[in-house]
Amino acid sequence: METLEKNIIRFCADAGGKYCPCHLAYSGDCIKCPMIQGKNKCDCDWQGVCTYNLLNHSRISPIDERKEILCDILSTEQIGDNLYLIKIKVPKDIAKYLYEPGVYVFLKDKDKNSDIFNAPITVMDINEEEGILEVIIHAIGAKTKPIINNDKVYVKSPYYNGIFGLKEIKSNKEDNCLIVINGLSQANVINVIRRLLRNNNNVEVFVNGTLLDIIKEKIESMNVKINYFNIEKDKQILFNYIKEKEISFVYCAASVEFSRQIMNILNSVDKNIKLSISNNNLICCGEGICGACIVDLNGKKVKTCKAQIDSREYLTHIK
Known part of the structure; x- marks a missing residue:
């Protein structure tokens, strides 16, 4: 079985934030930190909060994971062929993180328990003051079709690498x-x-x-x-x-x-x-765990749900 390269140093969209260190750091697969990856010296060129220090200080504490929150759907409007504009009432402590470029959320049918029904959906707009999230859903499969007919939906967020x-x-x-x-x-x-x-x-x-x-x-x-x-x-x-x-x-x-x-x-x-x-890219877990988002860039495996990639590098090497 092919393994991920241990020496790829890329910027991680979660680095230094609320959800860092993550499960990848604890398993030695941190996207950004060469020390966590097993190198003898730090050459990550990172000027933010040190992930290596965060990891060492937090080993006795549980990982701060994103939580699913059941939220009210305020309105659903069809705006095209299988396209729907959905407005969702989210807590303000979640809304404040959804204004960043590239941010996305996972939505899940309120009647489903399994995470396999989580659908990554980009944030179109957010009213932070009123806590209203606006998304556009292409209702074409088992993950998205049930959402447009419900009055509530599970929201898991924020994710930053869109x-x-x-x-x-x-x-x-x-x-x-x-x-x-x-x-x-x-x-x-x-x-x-x-x-x-x-x-x-x-x-x-x-x-x-x-x-x-x-x-x-x-x-x-x-x-x-x-x-x-x-x-x-x-x-x-x-x-x-x-x-x-x-x-x-x-x-x-x-x-x-x-x-x-x-x-x-x-x-x-x-x-x-x-x-x-x-x-x-295909994204299923958003945490770099499942491997669905991995692409081959010039012979190296990269987890695109969290790793930042130079756009020209990506477009030059990806098929």
């Missing part, structure tokens, strides 16, 4: 930024745009295909311009826009294939333009 390139989103300030949208990954752009605007960036949106009305309304409410284009016909238009506007950062909410096309356009302008992309 985007590759979180550091670039959070650190970019006072610059020209572009959001490119294609498909259902558009559901996570609201928190991204808000963070970029909060950091005094100029933001515009380019949409290939259809933009859901609810997403369009929320983007326009932030006074962000929306442009529509066709990736097959308008590559030169996008190229010219990126070059003329001196775009320094791009977030692409789309499939791997589409994001790769955007990366190629960026590289033809300037390979130094920062790029973040949506994480569309």
Whole structure:
């Protein structure tokens, strides 16, 4: 049986937070810390709270795990073919963690006990003051179909790794930024745009295909311009826009294939333009335990539910 590499040092979305150290640290499989992985020296280049020290200080304490909470469904509205906008009342101590870019939750039918029915769903929007979570569900299977017909749902959160390139989103300030949208990954752009605007960036949106009305309304409410284009016909238009506007950062909410096309356009302008992309990998547990999210990057196994990956590295090596 193939084993995970022990010497991969990547940033973990949970590092230094409430849920660190996690089960991976206790088993010696920490994504970030080389000391926990068995190395003789620290070379993680991490400037936050030391996971190794946290682990040593907390061995006698139970791991702080995310808990399932039964929450009221306030409304369910069909907004497309098997697409539903669901508003959920969540506790305010949970809501305060759901405004970050890339954050997602697990939802589960109130009548199911097994964790196999947990469905990872991106946070579209959160009203922190009122504790109202908004998500878009594609009701196509046993995990999601029952949710749209219920008045309550189990919510397990927060999970943070729904985007590759979180550091670039959070650190970019006072610059020209572009959001490119294609498909259902558009559901996570609201928190991204808000963070970029909060950091005094100029933001515009380019949409290939259809933009859901609810997403369009929320983007326009932030006074962000929306442009529509066709990736097959308008590559030169996008190229010219990126070059003329001196775009320094791009977030692409789309499939791997589409994001790769955007990366190629960026590289033809300037390979130094920062790029973040949506994480569309299969996620089942969100804790790096089950292995469903593992991808092979240039011969190395990476747990994509927690590990941050450079977007260009990912798009270059993933099939």
